[in-house]
Structures are given as structure tokens and as C-alpha cells.
Amino acid sequence: MSFTANCPICDAAIHLAADTIQGELLECPECGTELEVMSTEPIQLQEAPQEEEDWGE
Amino acid sequence: MAEVRVSIVGGSGYTGGELLRLLLFHPRVRLQQVTSERFAGKGVARVHPNLRKVTDLRFVSLDQLQPCDTLFLCLPHGRAMQRLPELLDKAERIIDLSADFRLNDAQRYAAWYGTEHAHPEMLSQFVYGIPELHREAMREARFVSSAGCNATATILGLYPLFKHGMVEMDQTVVEVKGGSSEGGNAPSEATHHPERSNVVRSYRPTLHRHTAEVEQELSIHGPVRVHLSATALGIVRGVLATCHIFLNDDFDEKAIWKVFRETYAEEPFIRIVKEKTGIYRYPEPKLLIGSNYCDIGFEKDPRSRRLVVMSAIDNLMKGAAGQAVQAFNLMHGFAETTALEFPGLHPI
Numbered sequence: 001m002s003f004t005a006n007c008p009i010c011d012a013a014i015h016l017a018a019d020t021i022q023g024e025l026l027e028c029p030e031c032g033t034e035l036e037v038m039s040t041e042p043i044q045l046q047e048a049p050q051e052e053e054d055w056g057e
Numbered sequence: 058m059a060e061v062r063v064s065i066v067g068g069s070g071y072t073g074g075e076l077l078r079l080l081l082f083h084p085r086v087r088l089q090q091v092t093s094e095r096f097a098g099k100g101v102a103r104v105h106p107n108l109r110k111v112t113d114l115r116f117v118s119l120d121q122l123q124p125c126d127t128l129f130l131c132l133p134h135g136r137a138m139q140r141l142p143e144l145l146d147k148a149e150r151i152i153d154l155s156a157d158f159r160l161n162d163a164q165r166y167a168a169w170y171g172t173e174h175a176h177p178e179m180l181s182q183f184v185y186g187i188p189e190l191h192r193e194a195m196r197e198a199r200f201v202s203s204a205g206c207n208a209t210a211t212i213l214g215l216y217p218l219f220k221h222g223m224v225e226m227d228q229t230v231v232e233v234k235g236g237s238s239e240g241g242n243a244p245s246e247a248t249h250h251p252e253r254s255n256v257v258r259s260y261r262p263t264l265h266r267h268t269a270e271v272e273q274e275l276s277i278h279g280p281v282r283v284h285l286s287a288t289a290l291g292i293v294r295g296v297l298a299t300c301h302i303f304l305n306d307d308f309d310e311k312a313i314w315k316v317f318r319e320t321y322a323e324e325p326f327i328r329i330v331k332e333k334t335g336i337y338r339y340p341e342p343k344l345l346i347g348s349n350y351c352d353i354g355f356e357k358d359p360r361s362r363r364l365v366v367m368s369a370i371d372n373l374m375k376g377a378a379g380q381a382v383q384a385f386n387l388m389h390g391f392a393e394t395t396a397l398e399f400p401g402l403h404p405i
Contacts, residue, residue: 010314010331030318032332050334 005043009033060087061389062125067132069093071238072154074105075378076129081112083396092119122147138175150388151200152381158183158202159270169269187212188383189324195387206376207233208267210298212274213351214368217320219275225303227282232299236292239372254291261287294373295342300366310357325394330354340369348401349379
């Protein structure tokens, strides 16, 4: 059995394995954003924290 | 398996060389002749040295051209329309890579190119050459007119948004940045190495001719006005079109993702490039050198309805020869990606 959730960034459908656990990191296949599984019941995804980079701003 | 007999008219330029590189490895093509008045009698590898030991073909003069199945025309702008009548009997299908048959309106042609069209009656017979917009028409077409390189990058970047009617029709600003091969292989003082090297040269701030075809193709729900500027960079290949559009409603980025996904999900040569980490977060032309991909990215300005769309191609590939071979594959019922699978190089 697997679950489907939507990417909170690009709204793409993401298929998660049945043994997905809270805290797991995964990558959206469409936009490449690294996502964190915040909860499994219900499935809740959130953008994983990223190290900020200085791009001359 | 039957082969298609193909000849190239005007094959000594950069576009002709790129077509040769692709067609010589096309499994369904027999490359019959390549013409050049300047180099008639000489081996094509003399002009296109990357083809040494790849082919023994020699250039021939146009008056030696034999009948074939498909002709690619790589003549300078203005020359293809003059030569067309004598070429119609030479091949069942013609793909023109000049600007001569891109516009479907003779008055608009005269306004943008400063001269009357030699054969306005032929304009409606050519299918505009971007497969992502005109795939079905190409399958039945006898004539295809390949799109301009800057126009291709711009149109592919903006087409989903105009198709879905999400854009203010007269507020689009496009800045295209291109390499020196866009200008062809005829030298001038401006292309002399000490002058051309390392430039960031505003060479057409307004009235770039590709504007006409961009407006033609994006006028899906009514007339569109596009404000296009072109800048020459100190690179050889590549185009990056940075397009600023103003959305006509408060669409969020998910809505933009949705229209790009719906429009391009099945397209073999379109990739949405929009990543939050990594070195290449948005489209980068140098990664596309030699490939037929168009990479498209976007970012919504959180302070306004402005959406910035970035679209990158190799001007000689998706912007010319690659696009033409993609059209050729459609016209002949071949797999659309045939001879176009090269993914580019990294690092480069």
C-alpha cells in the first residue's frame, strides 16, 4: 500500500511508500524541492529547512 | 528500411554544419547533396572540421542539385524566397531555416523586414516551425518554416501562459541574451575578435525582427504586444530569454506550475528547471550546447503580479537545426527524437 500527497511547493502528486515515517526526507520529482514528512496520519509534507547561501544579495 | 533522400541548400554556414552533424547520424536519412556556391567542389569537412572522417561529401553548386525527398534551405534571409520557385520541383517537402516564411502576413513581413515579400502567395502554405505549437499541422505539411532562435526561446517560455489567458496582453517585456553564432559566419568589423570578445553589447534594444513572430504565435486570444530587447554576449552558442509578464489575476506559483505541467508534460524536449538548491537552479544555456532541449524556469514576484520566465536553448539546435530535424521527423512519421538524443555536456 502507498500514499499520495501533493508537493506544497509545486502541487505535483507524490507517491509515498507504505513504510514512510515521520521525519523522513524526500525529493519532489517535479520541482526537486527537498521535503520533510511532518506526519503520516494524515500525510503532511513541508519544505525541509535549507542552508542559506550568499548569492551576492 | 526505406531511407529519405535529403539535400541541404546553402550548407556552408553554421546552421548548415549543425544540420549535417545531425543528419549524418540519422538512421533514416541518406544525405544526397549539400550546396555552396563559394565552396563548390570542396569537401564539407574543410568548412565543418568537426565532420572530418565522418563524411566524404563535397559541396556542389545549386545548379547541380538533383531531385530528392526533402530539402533543407539554409540560405541567407531574403534569398530563400527568391530561390523558392526553382526549388519546388526538386523535392516533395521543404524545410526553410531562413526568416522568409515565418510570418503569415505579407504586410507584416514588409513592415518588419523593410522589403516586399517576393512570394506572398506562399506564406500561408508554410507551417511555423515550433513542433510544440504546430505538431499536428507538421505531420501533413509540405512546407515548414523554422522559427528564429530568440523567438523560439521566448515563445516556448511564454506559450503556456498566453494559451491559458493568464497574461496582460500588452505588458510583456523580454530580454534575450545570445551568443555570437546567432549572427552567422559572415565576418564584419563588429565580429572581429578584439571587438566581439567579452562583450555585453546591447545590439537591438527595440524592433528586433523576431518580435513579429513572437507576437504572431502568442496572439492566441487576441493581439499581443511584446517588447523585446536583444543583447549580444561574449559566448559562441546559447540564448537565454528573460521574460517579464504581468499576470491578469493573483495566480500563485502552484497555478503557474500547473499550466506548465499541463502544456509540456509529454514534450520530449521541454524541461521545467526551477530548483531551490544546487548550482544550476534556473535554465543555463551552456548546459544545452549541442542538445535540442529548451529549459524553462520561472519565479513569481511576491510584491506584484510580475512573473519572470527564463527560457534557455542552444540557438543552433533548438533554435535552428535541431528544431528543423524535429519537424523533419514529424513530417516523415519518424520518432520525434530521432538523431536528437544528445543530452549536452557537463562540465563545459
